[in-house]
Every structure is written in structure tokens, then in C-alpha cells.
Amino acid sequence: GENVEQHPSTLSVQEGDSAVIKCTYSDSASNYFPWYKQELGKRPQLIIDIRSNVGEKKDQRIAVTLNKTAKHFSLHITETQPEDSAVYFCAASPGNTPLVFGKGTRLSVIA
Amino acid sequence: DAGVIQSPRHEVTEMGQEVTLRCKPISGHDYLFWYRQTMMRGLELLIYFNNNVPIDDSGMPEDRFSAKMPNASFSTLKIQPSEPRDSAVYFCASQRSSGRYEQYFGPGTRLTVT
Numbered sequence: 001g002e003n004v005e006q007h008p009s010t011l012s013v014q015e016g017d018s019a020v021i022k023c024t025y026s027d028s029a030s031n032y033f034p035w036y037k038q039e040l041g042k043r044p045q046l047i048i049d050i051r052s053n054v055g056e057k058k059d060q061r062i063a064v065t066l067n068k069t070a071k072h073f074s075l076h077i078t079e080t081q082p083e084d085s086a087v088y089f090c091a092a093s094p095g096n097t098p099l100v101f102g103k104g105t106r107l108s109v110i111a
Numbered sequence: 112d113a114g115v116i117q118s119p120r121h122e123v124t125e126m127g128q129e130v131t132l133r134c135k136p137i138s139g140h141d142y143l144f145w146y147r148q149t150m151m152r153g154l155e156l157l158i159y160f161n162n163n164v165p166i167d168d169s170g171m172p173e174d175r176f177s178a179k180m181p182n183a184s185f186s187t188l189k190i191q192p193s194e195p196r197d198s199a200v201y202f203c204a205s206q207r208s209s210g211r212y213e214q215y216f217g218p219g220t221r222l223t224v225t
Binding site for chain 1: 144153154156159167202212213214215216217218219
């Protein structure tokens with residue numbers, strides 16, 4: 001089955017700097033890669049996703065990149081703000097099967 | 112759309128008691144997932160349903176856990192008897208199968224077993 005590794009487990013950046021979180025997956029059949037943000041005490045919320053027919057996707061200050069050959073995908077947050085502080089989860093799925101989640105990255109943005 | 116609805120939001124119970132968690136998925140979503148989240152184990156998939164039918168319950172920790180989905184708009188997760196190690200946040204999530212894979216989470220139920 002699918003296995004998703006996520007790095008780093010914790011990340012601290014200065015406000016205004018960029019943050020990058022990386023994930024690798026094992027199942028070459030996976031074709032859907034979402035990212036979730038979970039604030040303290042809240043539910044995981046989908047913030048961006050990418051499908052395997054696309055190499056990059058942007059939404060304002062966040063972007064995801066996908067390298068199918070290397071089986072890795074990354075989340076990039078530019079101009080970080082204190083409200084970006086949260087736990088971020090990557091996930092992978094071949095489609096209509098359950099998402100397999102990474103262990104999460106705790107991002108702290110220091111003002 | 113109200114999103115995924117879960118109840119109760121918080122539950123405190125004593126060891127040995129029965130606990131029932133409830134979930135209403137987003138209308139039109141035909142997949143429903145139950146997850147458990149703890150600091151130690153992260154986000155674990157317990158069971159999921161497609162069109163009200165349980166597809167994979169291999170994540171259910173033991174026979175004390177059971178889940179049902181009697182119709183498209185309601186599911187329950189029951190723990191009987193509960194134990195302190197069951198303390199966690201339980202999330203329900205739903206997803207539409209027809210070409211879109213986005214999965215949406217409910218607000219969760221924080222369960223404390225004393």
C-alpha cells in the first residue's frame with residue numbers, strides 16, 4: 001500500500017521568510033496530493049491540492065510542486081505570517097481510495 | 112452547505128461506559144471516513160464507507176469499536192466498553208466519488224475517558 005513520508009516534523013521561520021515542507025510517496029499509482037492545515041484545536045482543512053497531470057499549482061502565497069518521477073511533492077509558503085503557524089499534513093491517494101497522510105509538520109512563524 | 116457535522120463536540124466519560132459518536136456527512140458525498148487523532152499516533156484511519164457500506168475496517172483498533180452507517184446522512188462510531196487509552200479526537204470526513212477527491216473533515220469529537 002501507499003506510504004507517505006513528510007519532512008521536517010517541525011519548522012520555525014521568521015515572519016516574511018519562506019517555508020518549504022516536503023513529502024515522498026511510494027505508490028506510483030497515486031495521482032492526487034492534497035495539503036491540509038490544522039490549527040490548534042481545529043479540524044484539518046484542505047488548503048491546496050494537485051493532481052498528477054500538473055507539475056505546479058499556486059494560490060496566492062502557497063504553491064505545491066509535484067515530481068512524479070522522483071515521487072515527491074512539496075508545499076511552499078511565501079511571505080509567511082503568524083497566522084500560518086499550524087500543523088500541515090500532506091497526503092496521497094490513487095483516487096477513490098482513502099488518503100494516506102504524512103505525520104505532519106508543525107510550522108511556527110516567529111514575529 | 113453546513114459541512115460535515117459531528118456530535119458531541121466534547122465527551123467525558125468513565126472507563127467501562129459506552130460512547131457513541133455521531134456524524135452527518137456533506138449532502139451528496141458518498142464516502143465517509145472515521146479518523147482518530149492523538150499526539151503519539153497522529154491521524155489514523157479507523158474505517159470508511161462507500162454508499163453506506165463499510166469498505167475497510169482494518170484500522171479499527173479492536174472489537175470494542177464498531178461503526179454503522181444506516182443511511183446516506185448519518186453514521187455512528189461506538190466504543191463499548193471505553194478505556195482511558197481511547198482518549199483522542201475523533202474526526203469524521205466525507206468525500207464525493209464522482210471525479211473529485213477533496214475530503215472534508217468535521218469539527219471532531221474530543222473524547223476523554225477517565
